[in-house]
Amino acid sequence: MADVKKVRYGIVGIGKQGTWYAKFIFKGLDKNAELAAICDISKERREWAEKNLQGVKIFEDYNEMFKSGLVDAVMVETPHYFHPVIVKAALEANLNVMSDKPAGVYTKAVRETVEFAKTKPELKCALLLNQRTNKVYREAKKIIDSGALGKLKRITWIITNWYRPQAYYDQGGWRGTWAGEGGGVLLNQDPHQLDLFTWLAGEKITKVWAKAKTVGRKINVENDVTAWCEFESGATGVFITSTHEAPGTNRLEISGDGGKIVISGKNDLSMKLEFTKNDVPEPEFSATNTVFMGKPKTKTTVVKYSPFEVIKILIKNWGFQHPDVIRNFSNVILGNEDKLIGRYEEGLNGLTFSNAIHLSSWTGKEIQLPIDEELFISELEKRKAEEAKSSKK
Numbered sequence: 001m002a003d004v005k006k007v008r009y010g011i012v013g014i015g016k017q018g019t020w021y022a023k024f025i026f027k028g029l030d031k032n033a034e035l036a037a038i039c040d041i042s043k044e045r046r047e048w049a050e051k052n053l054q055g056v057k058i059f060e061d062y063n064e065m066f067k068s069g070l071v072d073a074v075m076v077e078t079p080h081y082f083h084p085v086i087v088k089a090a091l092e093a094n095l096n097v098m099s100d101k102p103a104g105v106y107t108k109a110v111r112e113t114v115e116f117a118k119t120k121p122e123l124k125c126a127l128l129l130n131q132r133t134n135k136v137y138r139e140a141k142k143i144i145d146s147g148a149l150g151k152l153k154r155i156t157w158i159i160t161n162w163y164r165p166q167a168y169y170d171q172g173g174w175r176g177t178w179a180g181e182g183g184g185v186l187l188n189q190d191p192h193q194l195d196l197f198t199w200l201a202g203e204k205i206t207k208v209w210a211k212a213k214t215v216g217r218k219i220n221v222e223n224d225v226t227a228w229c230e231f232e233s234g235a236t237g238v239f240i241t242s243t244h245e246a247p248g249t250n251r252l253e254i255s256g257d258g259g260k261i262v263i264s265g266k267n268d269l270s271m272k273l274e275f276t277k278n279d280v281p282e283p284e285f286s287a288t289n290t291v292f293m294g295k296p297k298t299k300t301t302v303v304k305y306s307p308f309e310v311i312k313i314l315i316k317n318w319g320f321q322h323p324d325v326i327r328n329f330s331n332v333i334l335g336n337e338d339k340l341i342g343r344y345e346e347g348l349n350g351l352t353f354s355n356a357i358h359l360s361s362w363t364g365k366e367i368q369l370p371i372d373e374e375l376f377i378s379e380l381e382k383r384k385a386e387e388a389k390s391s392k393k
């Protein structure tokens with residue numbers, strides 16, 4: 001790619017999400033990118049592209065697009081089961097590739113693609129983890145990596161503001177089904193939080209216990225989850241999520257020896273981070289304090305977007321988060337930046353947690369990681385078969 005000035009993109013799947021990335025690149029909003037081709041199995045979407053993306057080559061079969069010689073990089077914007085399959089096919093065709101989240105539905109398929117990617121180190125293989133670009137999560141990562149939070153004690157995330165009414169699920173298609181989507185809130189809405197949970201904790205999860213239920217909606221998949229986990233260091237985590245609570249909550253608490261980070265807010269741009277730092281680490285305080293009911297002294301700092309930053313993002317950046325990830329992908333391909341915001345292989349962390357949550361709920365047992373991948377697949381297949389039987393009735 002050294003002699004190329006712009007990355008020529010091909011997008012597989014121009015439904016809701018793929019269409020907005022296609023428009024973004026087509027309008028020239030990433031100066032290092034051009035939209036060379038799109039591919040969709042839907043005639044209606046191809047006809048839309050013909051009318052609205054003039055000059056862009058249109059394909060029905062992604063392998064044809066990959067072979068065409070027209071593209072340098074692929075974005076995968078199909079339903080989840082296809083993600084690891086199409087990522088691997090793009091790499092086989094010697095193309096750079098970025099998949100939207102999640103990396104896949106089950107870890108076995110993603111792991112196999114990750115192993116294959118290692119045989120092509122010259123290609124960039126990314127995952128579209130747009131929420132990692134949010135200022136508050138970047139700040140949390142900085143605090144944790146600097147050592148200021150100290151040894152992790154607990155990470156707790158209540159993310160119940162992904163509200164989805166029955167009408168959302170009634171639109172049909174692949175959403176809200178085991179066969180189409182591979183799960184509910186864990187696979188559709190939460191891949192961002194599951195990624196951030198594991199990314200910020202910075203440790204491997206070793207055990208998971210969870211209940212995943214369907215509450216108040218006519219769907220087969222889960223829309224209500226309460227999960228507990230333990231990390232390598234013995235620190236613990238709690239992850240609570242739903243799509244049926246109104247109003248919902250988005251609150252992340254990470255506590256360590258050095259204090260506590262709290263991130264909360266109604267939407268991505270109004271999120272606020274509060275870091276309350278202990279003047280001495282808690283274990284040291286407890287070992288040396290002589291005052292009955294004494295507590296470490298603390299100092300709190302707050303980080304959030306200023307109104308000026310919000311305006312700049314919305315007007316100049318053409319949206320929030322996703323443009324940054326696309327521009328980063330182009331820059332890394334062209335050698336203008338070193339690090340991808342999200343590497344495809346990192347998708348295994350959140351997906352492993354997600355698969356372990358399902359497996360614990362399905363078996364009623366605490367799950368030790370790494371999970372039994374074959375057991376996960378056979379349990380998932382059982383649910384797909386039951387779903388197929390009930391839809392025939």
Ligand SMILES: NC(=O)c1ccc[n+]([C@@H]2O[C@H](COP(=O)([O-])OP(=O)(O)OC[C@H]3O[C@@H](n4cnc5c(N)ncnc54)[C@H](O)[C@@H]3O)[C@@H](O)[C@H]2O)c1
Nearest residue numbers: 013014015016017018039040041042045077078080100101
């Ligand atoms: N990062 C984010 O913020 C974010 C937000 C929403 C959705 N997503 C992800 O984007 C992906 C797409 O979601 P969506 O809402 O756009 O779905 P969608 O159903 O609107 O679009 C999917 C498109 O893929 C096409 N398609 C399916 N199989 C294909 C194949 N084999 N080859 C070519 N095209 C194929 C369909 O015809 C459809 O047009 C999902 O993985 C979803 O999780 C990401």
